[in-house]
Amino acid sequence: MDNSNRTIISRRSRPAKEPLSREIIVKTALELLKQDGADGLSMRRIAKALDTGASSLYVYVTNLQELNAYVLDYSLAQVQLPDPSEGNWSDNLFEALYAYLKVLHETPGIAALAMSTMPHGPHSLALTEYVLARLHEGGIRSAAAAWGADMLLLYASSVAYEQASRDQQGTTIASLTAAYQSLDAKQYPMLTAMREEFQAGGQPDNGEVRFRWGLDVIMQGLLKQTT
Amino acid sequence: MDNSNRTIISRRSRPAKEPLSREIIVKTALELLKQDGADGLSMRRIAKALDTGASSLYVYVTNLQELNAYVLDYSLAQVQLPDPSEGNWSDNLFEALYAYLKVLHETPGIAALAMSTMPHGPHSLALTEYVLARLHEGGIRSAAAAWGADMLLLYASSVAYEQASRDQQGTTIASLTAAYQSLDAKQYPMLTAMREEFQAGGQPDNGEVRFRWGLDVIMQGLLKQTT
């Protein structure tokens, strides 16, 4: 009696340590990434959050690179793909890519993963499949569709990544605006003349407008393509 | 006499240590980046190559981020911009962007810098200026030109970066091809049908063709744009 009681109490004060698993590792990794940004994603920090040593993780994950791939795919589960049976193909395509951008943009660090790790997982494949299907609906087939899908996804990833590193740097942004202000008009006439347009690009409100504008450019170009 | 002699000998065996300077730091950084890839670019390695301690570098460079920016701009000096008075604007634009891609592609690690560090330096500005001027020649002005120039440069940077990380990973590429081979045709009908087109994209020979195809898509889209 005493015995069982004691066990219960000890369980309450610190619940029986959940056994490790790849899933729980990936989940904590994503939480840390959301909390602390790109620095949060380290073997040692994940291990600490799970109350173990870093070496314990290597049973479930061969290395950091592989873990990165899992984390990326896990977070891509949150990309909401619009029902293809409603609305037209091009609106659906835009919304899907914008949803992808938002997921990358929401969690700083995921964008970096999207650029640096090769997409393995089911959610990444599902996204590519979706994009291909919409392009097919729109009459863009074979090579143009394959390359176009890659291009659209790369565009979204790189925009997210650029914005993420922009936000992270902070310090440098002031000195850059200063540099633009004091441009030599002789050496850089175009840049000097278009100062405002370039600075407007950095404004956060313009983000969505500009992103959609870029998608539109690519889509127009794809529709013009014959190959 | 003896004294002066001794000094000369000691100078020969180890020439009077060149004083540090930002330029020499940036140069060695780039050399190490070329030799050892992205891992080569570390304060400690640069210091070791210069036969000092890492802390000595901080007199000439405020931190690694700033050094990265200098290295990037220094290597962009090698981008050969075609003479705008010869040939048509669109060929010149393509060649300039391809020259940019090649510089990023040649030195593994520079592409990562291009994506992650904000472009300050004169060579980066010169490249942007050149792109803007060509677009202007082609009749693309104001906002469309500014956003278009950013888009073209981002496209080149991201293609280079993607290829660089692809090459670096090595191991993963095999498992990815395997994954494509065993795709569930029910779940991913498009991807299954277009396997070859996707795998062809990974082929190194196709790199240039595909890059130019992408530039063409963006250019066609830009020319269609009214805003």
Place this chain on the structure above:
DNA sequence: ACCTGAACACCGTTCAAGT
């Protein structure tokens, strides 16, 4: 003014040892 060494607070990965 410039350089140095040691120190601080981190990394990823491996490996022998424990349960």
Place this chain on the structure above:
DNA sequence: ACCTGAACACCGTTCAAGT
């Protein structure tokens, strides 16, 4: 089979001390 601690070989940055 799983977990652990210590060790190895690294990081960027700071700071007191030297010249």
